[in-house]
Amino acid sequence: MLTIHEVAELAGVSKSTVSRVLNNNGYVNEETRRRIEKIIQEHQYKPSAAAVSLSKQIGSTIGVVIPEIDNTFFGEVLKGINEVADQNGFSIIYCDTQNNGDKELKALSALEQQRVRGVIITPAMGYGDKESVDKLKNALAKLDVPVVVVDRDFDYSQWDTIYFQNYESGYIATESMIQAGNKKIGIIQGDMQLKIARERFRGYQDAMAANGLEIPEQFVLKGDFTIETAYELTKRMIESKVLPDGMITCNNRTSIGFIKAMIEKGITIGSDIAVVGIDNVPMLDVLGFPFSCVSRDTIEMGRMSMKLLMERMNKPDVQRSIWVAPCKLELNGSEKTNR
DNA sequence: GTGCATCAAGAATCTTAGCA
DNA sequence: TGCTAAGATTCTTGATGCAC
Numbered sequence: 142m143l144t145i146h147e148v149a150e151l152a153g154v155s156k157s158t159v160s161r162v163l164n165n166n167g168y169v170n171e172e173t174r175r176r177i178e179k180i181i182q183e184h185q186y187k188p189s190a191a192a193v194s195l196s197k198q199i200g201s202t203i204g205v206v207i208p209e210i211d212n213t214f215f216g217e218v219l220k221g222i223n224e225v226a227d228q229n230g231f232s233i234i235y236c237d238t239q240n241n242g243d244k245e246l247k248a249l250s251a252l253e254q255q256r257v258r259g260v261i262i263t264p265a266m267g268y269g270d271k272e273s274v275d276k277l278k279n280a281l282a283k284l285d286v287p288v289v290v291v292d293r294d295f296d297y298s299q300w301d302t303i304y305f306q307n308y309e310s311g312y313i314a315t316e317s318m319i320q321a322g323n324k325k326i327g328i329i330q331g332d333m334q335l336k337i338a339r340e341r342f343r344g345y346q347d348a349m350a351a352n353g354l355e356i357p358e359q360f361v362l363k364g365d366f367t368i369e370t371a372y373e374l375t376k377r378m379i380e381s382k383v384l385p386d387g388m389i390t391c392n393n394r395t396s397i398g399f400i401k402a403m404i405e406k407g408i409t410i411g412s413d414i415a416v417v418g419i420d421n422v423p424m425l426d427v428l429g430f431p432f433s434c435v436s437r438d439t440i441e442m443g444r445m446s447m448k449l450l451m452e453r454m455n456k457p458d459v460q461r462s463i464w465v466a467p468c469k470l471e472l473n474g475s476e477k478t479n480r
Numbered sequence: 481g482t483g484c485a486t487c488a489a490g491a492a493t494c495t496t497a498g499c500a
Numbered sequence: 501t502g503c504t505a506a507g508a509t510t511c512t513t514g515a516t517g518c519a520c
Contacts, residue, residue, distance in 0.1 A: 145514060158482065160515060170481060 148186055152177045203231050203450065204252035204284075206245060206262040208293075210237035214393055214420060214439055215263070218291060221443020222261060229451060231258070238265040242273070249280040259287040259450045264295060266334065271297055287453035291446045294463075295336050301449045301462045303442055307337045310435040310468040311344025314389050314417040317433065319352050321476040323386035323415050327360025327378075329371050329399060331391040338366070341391050341419055360385040364395055371398025379406045386478060387415030393422045396432070400425070411475040421471065431474035437466045 145163075149156040154173060161169050162177045169177075180186070203226055207215045219235065226233055234257065236248035245265040252260060260281065266273065274297040281288050287301075294304040318326050328345050331338030349356050359381075362374040371390065378384070379402065390396040396418035403410055410416050411431055421436040445464050452462070 144512090154482075156483090156514075161482090164515075173481080 148177065148180055148184070151180050151184075202234055202257050203447070204234050204236065204248075204257040204260045206236045206238060206248050206252070206260065208238050208240045208245075208263055208265045210235070212394065213423065214292075217439035218263075218443040218446070221440040221445075222447045223443075224440075225444050225447035225451075229447075231447075240265050242266045242276075246276065246280050249284060253284050257284070257286060259289070259454055260284060261289045261291055261446050261450055263291045264293050274298075287450055287457065289446045289450045289453070291442065293335060293337055299461065301453055303446045303449065303464045303466065305337070305437050305442070305466045306468045307340035308344040308347075310419045310437075311341035311389070311391075312348045313344075313468060313470050314419055314435045315345045315348035316352075317470055317472060317476050318387045318389065318415055318417050319348065319354065321387075321415060323476075323478065324354055325357050325360070325385040326354070326387050326389065327357055327362065327385040328389040329362045329364040329374060329391055329395045331364060331366040331395065333363070335366075338391060345389055357385055359383070360388070364391065364398075366392050366394055368394045368398040368401070371395040372402050373398075375399045375402035376406070379403075379408065384408075384414055387417070387476065390416060390418040393418065393420040396420070396422050396434070400430075400432075411477060412479050415476050415478045417476050433470075433472045433474065433476040435468045436471050437468050442466050 145156045145159050149159045152159065152173070154177065158169060158173060159177055162174050162181075203222075205219065205222060207219070209215055219233075223233060234252065236251065238245040238248055242265050245262075249260070262281075264277065274295070278299075281300075290298055290300045290302045290304075292304055294302050315326060315328075326345075326349065328342065330342055333339055333342070346356060360378070362371075362378065364370050364374060371394065375388075375398065388399060390399045396416070399416060400410065403414065408414055416433070418432065418434040421434050422432060425432040445466075449462055449464065453459075
């Protein structure tokens, strides 16, 4: 790859003149300009992003901190972020915290060293108390760059935020199950330290109460948003020989764990037991498995987070922005049973 | 209209001093 | 003389102020 120095040599000018042509500022003789532009085009010269950052004292790299790189949900969010970043000349550094607060602080420290221009973060933990929020706040303050929080909103947050209609998703999922004729409806909760899990559960509780149904406590399973826990909890529930009419699964991974246990034990979803998940599991559609869920446009959430970050870069003093991704009910048959 | 000099951060390389 | 540690210098690339 050519450097500005080599372009200058080929054009018979100094690199200052090439720089003026590149940035379209200062005086440059029209003939000299045309000659330089021709060389740039012929050699497909592109200025080094690292050197431009160094020179301008501003980076073109965005740090994205996510808690589960192997979760398809975050894969799609990243896709949306990448799309907008790419269109606007930003590159991305990804950090996976594996839902670990210490790893999150390390990742932010690494991004500080990289001198990123902004950070998009899905917090690793619930941050339900002021002390842990302060730790995160301090780490982000050290970076001194715009921040956007995605998906996991939490109390005391002060940053631009993009999240999902968590309460509504819990409510709609439960309501759809009730409309399908189910009465004894359980739920596999998410990690209740997270606000999103508490909100989804609250939606479930309110939908049950609004329809005059009691919550069957033995079918309120204390999950943590992982496949493994959902699988174990579902297996134990099946082994107890008593099943509810249907279950709400609180995220895509919980749905996978639930379905895996059901298949293993020979129980047919949509016939022996109903299920409505929060978040889609695209792979089930590919496999022809009818799965009803409350979905959201995750790629759009990624796009919006990057757009919000760029807006914050341009206008650092405007009020905090919050964008709520709408939820959409997709009924494919698993909300019913033949019992 | 043009080019020199300078600046930025940090790694790599070179130089120097001190000691055994 | 050889080794180590510390400090100084060089190098990378692009932007820009200022002199000619």
